[in-house]
Amino acid sequence: MQMTNDRVAPVSAGSRRLKKVGKYLLLIILMFIVVSPFLLGFWTSFLPTAAISKGALWGKLSFDNYVAAVTTTPILRYLFNSLVISLFTMIAQLLFCSMSAYAFVFLRFKYRKFLFYVFLATMMLPFEAEVIPNFMTVRDMGLLDHFAVMIVPFMTTAFGTFMLRQSFMQMPKELKEASDIEGLNHWQFYYKVTLPYAKISMVTLGAYSFLSSWNQYLWPMLTTFSDNFRPVQDGLRQLQSQETFNNWGMIQASAAIVVLPTLIVLFIGQHYFKA
Amino acid sequence: MPMAIELQDITKVYDDGDQPVLSHVNMSVNDGEFFVIVGPSGCGKSTLLRMIAGLISISSGKLFINGTQANDLPPKDRKLSMVFQSYALFPFMNVYDNVAFGLKARKMSEKEVKDRVDHALDMVNLTKFAKRKPRALSGGQRQRVALARAIASDAKVCLMDEPLSNLDAQLRARMRLELRDLQKKLGLTVIYVTHDQVEAMTMADRVMVLHDHKVQQLDTPINIYKNPKNEFVAQFFGTPQINLLSANFSNREFKINNSFSLPVRRQFDDGQYTIGIRPNEFNVEVTQKGSNARTREVSYLGDKTVATAEILDGGQIVRLVLNNQVDIAEDNLIKITGAKQFYVFDSKTGEVLFNEREANLNATITAE
Numbered sequence: 139m140q141m142t143n144d145r146v147a148p149v150s151a152g153s154r155r156l157k158k159v160g161k162y163l164l165l166i167i168l169m170f171i172v173v174s175p176f177l178l179g180f181w182t183s184f185l186p187t188a189a190i191s192k193g194a195l196w197g198k199l200s201f202d203n204y205v206a207a208v209t210t211t212p213i214l215r216y217l218f219n220s221l222v223i224s225l226f227t228m229i230a231q232l233l234f235c236s237m238s239a240y241a242f243v244f245l246r247f248k249y250r251k252f253l254f255y256v257f258l259a260t261m262m263l264p265f266e267a268e269v270i271p272n273f274m275t276v277r278d279m280g281l282l283d284h285f286a287v288m289i290v291p292f293m294t295t296a297f298g299t300f301m302l303r304q305s306f307m308q309m310p311k312e313l314k315e316a317s318d319i320e321g322l323n324h325w326q327f328y329y330k331v332t333l334p335y336a337k338i339s340m341v342t343l344g345a346y347s348f349l350s351s352w353n354q355y356l357w358p359m360l361t362t363f364s365d366n367f368r369p370v371q372d373g374l375r376q377l378q379s380q381e382t383f384n385n386w387g388m389i390q391a392s393a394a395i396v397v398l399p400t401l402i403v404l405f406i407g408q409h410y411f412k413a
Numbered sequence: 414m415p416m417a418i419e420l421q422d423i424t425k426v427y428d429d430g431d432q433p434v435l436s437h438v439n440m441s442v443n444d445g446e447f448f449v450i451v452g453p454s455g456c457g458k459s460t461l462l463r464m465i466a467g468l469i470s471i472s473s474g475k476l477f478i479n480g481t482q483a484n485d486l487p488p489k490d491r492k493l494s495m496v497f498q499s500y501a502l503f504p505f506m507n508v509y510d511n512v513a514f515g516l517k518a519r520k521m522s523e524k525e526v527k528d529r530v531d532h533a534l535d536m537v538n539l540t541k542f543a544k545r546k547p548r549a550l551s552g553g554q555r556q557r558v559a560l561a562r563a564i565a566s567d568a569k570v571c572l573m574d575e576p577l578s579n580l581d582a583q584l585r586a587r588m589r590l591e592l593r594d595l596q597k598k599l600g601l602t603v604i605y606v607t608h609d610q611v612e613a614m615t616m617a618d619r620v621m622v623l624h625d626h627k628v629q630q631l632d633t634p635i636n637i638y639k640n641p642k643n644e645f646v647a648q649f650f651g652t653p654q655i656n657l658l659s660a661n662f663s664n665r666e667f668k669i670n671n672s673f674s675l676p677v678r679r680q681f682d683d684g685q686y687t688i689g690i691r692p693n694e695f696n697v698e699v700t701q702k703g704s705n706a707r708t709r710e711v712s713y714l715g716d717k718t719v720a721t722a723e724i725l726d727g728g729q730i731v732r733l734v735l736n737n738q739v740d741i742a743e744d745n746l747i748k749i750t751g752a753k754q755f756y757v758f759d760s761k762t763g764e765v766l767f768n769e770r771e772a773n774l775n776a777t778i779t780a781e
Contacts, residue, residue, distance in 0.1 A: 312500075
């Protein structure tokens with residue numbers, strides 16, 4: 139037994155190393171596939187448009203495209219619009235989803251379970267199916283071409299409620315009992331205990347709702363008609379079709395600017411996810 | 414003595430069940446008393462504690478706190494504090510804030526909060542941990558934070574729900590003493606729920622035994638041990654457990670089997686009974702001659718020997734605790750000559766029929 143063990147050991151160590159090398163090689167290749175379009179886009183945003191049109195990957199690197207994007211297009215206005223929309227959507231979702239989740243976990247009322255399933259059922263419906271009735275509703279409300287049209291329909295989501303409900307349900311029930319003995323009412327328990335306890339889930343939902351609002355394309359395209367309210371994703375598209383000659387360098391620069399806030403949100407989020 | 418808490422005929426039935434979780438509980442807790450509610454899991458002891466705290470509604474019966482009926486009083490107006498098995502600390506607050514939490518919720522002045530928290534942390538020797546988060550503390554320290562929270566509140570009644578059962582055995586033994594000490598020092602009235610009979614025996618002024626949704630017995634620990642009211646109570650207290658042997662009474666003796674019987678002077682109706690004998694109350698000789706039992710497992714614990722033995726001809730197993738003068742090994746033949754004391758229980762209801770003191774007076778017990 140001992141002998142076979144001795145003979146087997148070095149072989150298995152060698153094969154283990156080989157396995158590891160193979161695994162990392164695969165990961166590196168996959169990483170390049172995933173990251174290369176992004177790197178290429180970032181790289182071309184520094185190249186003059188003439189070079190890009192020729193299909194060249196080399197040229198004089200400069201910030202000219204960025205200067206052009208900021209000075210000749212309303213990209214900053216788009217950014218501002220998106221920021222307003224995303225921030226308000228995020229805040230509203232955090233508030234309303236956490237409140238409804240709190241109700242589903244800590245309040246006892248008739249048909250609680252049934253109502254929750256009805257809530258969940260709305261998740262089954264794809265957004266595209268709701269577009270037309272939603273459009274008619276916001277048109278009748280007179281919200282078209284305004285910030286409100288991009289915020290109001292997204293102030294709460296079944297997903298957010300579901301996610302926070304799961305996280306609230308994991309709270310030990312003794313915390314609620316201890317708070318009851320100290321005389322905390324539901325509001326106090328909600329903001330003094332539940333929210334800080336579920337901080338990580340709240341940050342996750344915040345990042346998620348910010349990003350999904352930031353990346354909205356179809357809905358703002360249908361409901362906004364002016365640069366005053368158009369968010370970045372639709373703004374980018376606008377840059378492309380406005381002129382017959384596409385200034386690709388500048389469009390790339392704009393795209394890079396647009397990606398930045400997304401990255402910032404992700405980095406902030408990641409800092410909290412670790413905690 | 415003034416009664417801090419009194420329960421009259423308290424019954425709890427949950428909406429979705431027809432069987433009561435607790436029925437007709439009567440008890441009163443005196444001021445400054447350490448009152449232990451003990452019972453196996455599922456006996457309703459935590460439910461009872463939560464009804465006293467006001468976390469669960471009372472189905473019927475009356476609850477008095479300091480002489481006023483408190484059935485519908487919200488928890489915070491009942492003037493009590495509670496310590497939980499899982500500690501119920503807020504993980505996102507440091508130790509100081511955890512202890513201050515309830516005081517701030519009650520809108521106390523900043524200075525008073527600080528005084529109380531400092532004092533409470535000092536009482537449990539955690540002053541230097543005030544800025545730590547709970548997860549940076551050991552189990553024992555966390556439990557002390559929970560205690561500090563109870564100390565800091567001005568409530569004179571403290572409810573404890575198995576506060577020590579998440580700790581390891583050694584720490585538990587130490588915390589038992591600390592807790593008892595603290596309770597005396599502060600003059601707290603404590604209602605303490607546990608499933609651990611040792612905790613009940615060592616800490617309590619009085620013990621209430623709950624089982625099968627009913628109060629089995631309410632008395633001092635010594636009385637509960639010496640005069641158990643029924644089989645369950647006898648079995649629940651004492652390690653190793655009491656031996657319960659079925660026996661037949663006729664001709665003034667309890668016949669357990671052909672080789673082992675206990676004669677008594679007192680008269681019983683002929684029939685089936687259950688005999689309870691504590692493991693340390695057997696009279697045992699190690700001898701081949703006239704032996705009536707064979708040892709199976711023997712463990713030496715230093716000051717005593719714990720053994721199990723099979724009574725020959727019938728196969729009932731008995732637990733024995735012997736002093737070290739008796740020298741036995743596994744698979745030895747022994748002779749159980751009798752018992753110093755024993756209890757007779759009704760074999761159907763489990764009620765005690767014949768208790769120890771009477772046994773001393775009326776029975777001389779020898780084997781055949």
